[in-house]
Amino acid sequence: MAFDAPPTFSSKDAVVCRGVGKTWAAGTRRAHNALTGIDLDVAPGEFVVFLGPSGCGKSTLLYLIAGLEDATEGQLWSFGDLVDTPSPERSLIFQETSLFPWLTVWENVSFGLSIRGAGKEERRSVAAEALQRVGLKAAMDKRPDELSGGMRQRVAVARALAMRPKVLLMDEPFAALDVQTRARMQDFLLDVWRDSGASVLFVTHHIDEAVALADRVVVFTSRPGRIKTIVPIDLPRPRNLFSREAEELRIRLTDLLRDEVDRAFAEQEALAVTA
Numbered sequence: 049m050a051f052d053a054p055p056t057f058s059s060k061d062a063v064v065c066r067g068v069g070k071t072w073a074a075g076t077r078r079a080h081n082a083l084t085g086i087d088l089d090v091a092p093g094e095f096v097v098f099l100g101p102s103g104c105g106k107s108t109l110l111y112l113i114a115g116l117e118d119a120t121e122g123q124l125w126s127f128g129d130l131v132d133t134p135s136p137e138r139s140l141i142f143q144e145t146s147l148f149p150w151l152t153v154w155e156n157v158s159f160g161l162s163i164r165g166a167g168k169e170e171r172r173s174v175a176a177e178a179l180q181r182v183g184l185k186a187a188m189d190k191r192p193d194e195l196s197g198g199m200r201q202r203v204a205v206a207r208a209l210a211m212r213p214k215v216l217l218m219d220e221p222f223a224a225l226d227v228q229t230r231a232r233m234q235d236f237l238l239d240v241w242r243d244s245g246a247s248v249l250f251v252t253h254h255i256d257e258a259v260a261l262a263d264r265v266v267v268f269t270s271r272p273g274r275i276k277t278i279v280p281i282d283l284p285r286p287r288n289l290f291s292r293e294a295e296e297l298r299i300r301l302t303d304l305l306r307d308e309v310d311r312a313f314a315e316q317e318a319l320a321v322t323a
């Protein structure tokens with residue numbers, strides 16, 4: 049699509065949101081405003097983490113950026129193109145991986161390419177390269193039920209990488225994993241991110257994870273979600289997460305989040321009383 053943007057941002061930006069919001073009109077439920085007034089610019093190759101209380105619209109914003117849902121306020125662009133449909137340039141990875149159990153690992157990874165009409169040889173070679181990057185080339189011919197949860201999430205990352213996305217959207221991708229596996233997956237993701245040059249937008253509830261991964265942490269208010277503040281994580285990489293600076297950032301993020309979680313709880317109680 050042609051460049052169609054106000055002159056306030058660069059067409060090189062990986063993601064641009066201007067005044068973005070979403071009101072869900074959900075069947076018999078009351079329509080409600082999940083997200084409002086989001087202005088955000090994400091640079092190419094930047095790692096941005098979304099942190100906020102439950103229900104503040106973090107996932108909703110990822111779906112809008114993915115082009116899976118339409119914004120009801122404002123507009124979004126990716127590399128100068130208006131976002132109004134999904135694109136292979138923007139891959140979304142969920143908390144629970146949905147791999148096809150009847151396909152092998154490489155067939156799962158190259159599934160998007162088969163929809164594009166790529167032949168078997170090309171698909172297998174792209175899948176091999178993507179699996180190599182996530183350290184699972186040896187598992188190419190296995191089926192998903194032969195893999196652990198962490199390995200399945202790595203296959204999901206390989207599947208996203210096979211489409212050579214410029215933007216990786218990750219919705220709590222490691223939430224279902226145990227603490228040790230999650231820490232390893234974070235290191236692995238940082239390697240993949242560095243190699244791929246993609247921008248990553250990553251939703252988490254974990255402050256530790258935000259400090260370990262992000263260039264910037266976007267902290268949201270309680271519903272309707274707005275950007276409360278953006279905290280740069282200026283720690284050198286690889287990061288020493290036990291440093292005083294890392295601890296100070298965790299404390300600052302904890303304080304910012306605590307205010308919003310308290311507000312969200314108070315609102316939920318008020319709603320319960322009036323319901």
Ligand SMILES: Nc1ncnc2c1ncn2[C@@H]1O[C@H](COP(=O)(O)OP(=O)(O)OP(=O)(O)O)[C@@H](O)[C@H]1O
Nearest residue numbers: 072073074082100101102103104105106107108109
């Ligand atoms: N498809 C949908 N239809 C109707 N309402 C929805 C839909 N998806 C999300 N919502 C509502 O939008 C609000 C924001 O939800 P969302 O999942 O984006 O928040 P979140 O910050 O990601 O929450 P969590 O951290 O708990 O995953 C919630 O009130 C949710 O019920």
